[in-house]
Amino acid sequence: MYSKKLNILFVLALATLMVFACDKQSPFEPDQGPTVDFGAYSPESNGLPAVDVMTWNIYVGADVDKIVEAAAQDPPDPNAVMKAVDIAYKELLATNFEERAETIAKFIADRKPHLIGLQEISLIQRFSAEFIPLESFDYLEILQNKLAGLGLDYKLAGKLDNADVTLPRLTDDYQLEYVRLLDSDVVLARGDVEIADVETAHYQYYLSIPGLDIPRGYVAMSATIGLRTYRFVNTHLESAVEELRLAQAAELAGVLGGVTLPIIMVGDFNTYAPTPTTADPGTVYKYLVNGLEEPYTDIWLNNQVGNEGAGYTAPHDSDLRNPVPHLDRRIDLILLRGANQIGPVQAFVLGDDLNERTSSGMWPSDHAGVFAKLHIK
Template identity: 25%
Template sequence: MARRSRVSRVWGRCAVFLAVALTGVGVAPTSGAAVPNRDVTVLTFNIHHGADPDDNLGLARTADVIRDSGAEVIGLQEVDRHWSSRSDFVDQAQWLADRLDLHVAYAANLDEDPLKPGDPRRQYGTAILSRYPILETHNTLLPRSATGEQRGLLEADVMVRGTELRFLNTHLEHTSQAERLSQVKEIDKIVASSTRPTVLVGDLNATPDTPEVGTLTSRLKDTWPAVGKGDGFTFDAVNPTERIDYVLTSPGIQARAAQVLNATASDHRPVRAELRLP
């Protein structure tokens, strides 16, 4: 079973801080005491509702990629929750959390009535999985045009060995650069307000030379140019020719390694990054 499928904003935070106090984690070490290891491995993965490039459903393949990556905090995009027959009406975020024994937070950017009265609401959005406790979550719906798809920014405060990490996950509009620009301006405001070490991951649907990515990297550091090798292309998974999936970090976070995983469980390849928190 998943360690926690619903986040309590008050009791979750209190319980974690009580555990920290009892164990001494996060307390300034006395002479000779070991400093807590604050390395964390993160992953961003557009899972294409659990379907491969040929649209064959196989959520177990998605779970295998996540598990084999060794990632501890994971941002997922294109996640169905009782959405339709294309994903067998499964709550994919909860299914993955149960399968991998991880904490989970989910954000519905599309939220529709069920096909049958009494069934769960049909939702589509993003998710965060974490080996560490999730203290608090919030989803911000991003600007869109009248015809654009609703997108969002899912925020989660994650307690990583006594340090609170703000982990952000998004999926930007793919049809309009103007819309992406308005979305990243909203994200940039949220990033600017963060007082914690912050990681932003996601499918930005934009290459590194675009103004929308430039807006984000004016405040955050793109881990790939710093520690990645090669072109970093992530789309499409079979023959990737574009880098549109990112791990970005706030100042003070040290990127130690980055890798695009050679996986075809989705139409995107996931990006894995090893980070050291301040």
């Protein structure tokens, strides 16, 4: 039924949803980082080489409810929509990616993964009514600066730009402005990892609403770690429409079908993985793990770190200030295919404990991240 586009008649609500995605004090001082003890559990690797990977949806930082409510009015009220964008933009400022990036960078410094897949890397720009630049937040640049400030050597291995949306904003003093979001998926590689054959592409099936396309895609590359080479893939699948999400997963599986290297696929898959509270996994999960001739292995199911629980990764509150964690789903995954043998897996959820908040008491993102040490033959 789908052409290369899927037209959804929920026009401004979904458009604004893409723009702004998805006062307790922290017990730590600002110069203290998260306290996950990655070295506390080190089972034997059976002689298999280790590769350390991380995935994290880092979140644009604002609530969309008021925008959606305003856009859903019949007939729509453009002033209400613009005011709602203003409210969301203020929340984006309050969730302060500079501060959140500092905590995310400290997580990276704690374990120094070879490869990192990041979703919702944002470029936010604010313009006057005449489109004079007023303010800009480049999340990739901010995070890279935080990593460099910690003495870490990480390079941009691959980047795919997705939705590029500009919407009007009405300020408190009734000034018209515009806010732009450029959403990207990114792979960072540690300096000693050799990267080759980088491929970025958008899926042919994507969400399209009148006047606006919302593409999604993947970043893939061959990564040599020591004497072993892997195909590393980062993706962020469609959240709103399950049929599209499945079509995107099928396209990605087809692209990777002929790859002979071991494949490590990470990302925000927007599909429920099995947990104690999710008896029936999502369609995309079942397709990737059970529905292929060469299925993927969900590494969390082989996790030997017993105190990490069910691996829930979402969601924190949109303002990132919920006083206790209430994550209840596992949608941020690390999947593996093509390994003759999978040795011990040591996997950790990042940003799900109270002592892992930022200096002002925010969670680093509305998603928790996932780190895994894999031993692959």
